[in-house]
Amino acid sequence: MPKQERTKMSLNDRAKQFAPFDALKGLRTKLRLVEYEHERVEKGDVSEEKAKKISDILLNLNKKQVLKVTYYYCGHYMELKGNAKFDIEFNTLDILGKKIELSDIYDIDVIEN
Secondary structure (H helix, E strand, O other): OOOOOOOOOOHHHHHHOOOOOOOOOOHHHHHHHHHHHHOOOOOOOOOHHHHHHHHHHHHOOOOOOEEEEEEEEOOEEEEEEEEEEEEOOOOEEEEOOEEEEHHHEEEEEEEEO
16 A cells, blocks of 8 residues: 655644634633723822822923823823823823823822923
């Protein structure tokens, strides 16, 4: 009986057989969402000293200053660093294209003048 010739598998097909297998599609995403929801916190109050510091920085803000802003968003405290623009009319701070309500700002520091 003559030997049967085997056809070579393409490199692409060969690589696919070693790719990670996710038996439960979407499980990782769901776990990350549950973890995110679990880490939610309530919005804390800003002390009078911190409120004065925030106010002073915003009223004396110039375009060259780089700020580090800590703010409350959807149950989490977030942090952004960058140049900012204060909009007195709408009571918002625009930093890196993100508009932050003044009432959501928890802390501000000037990191570069």
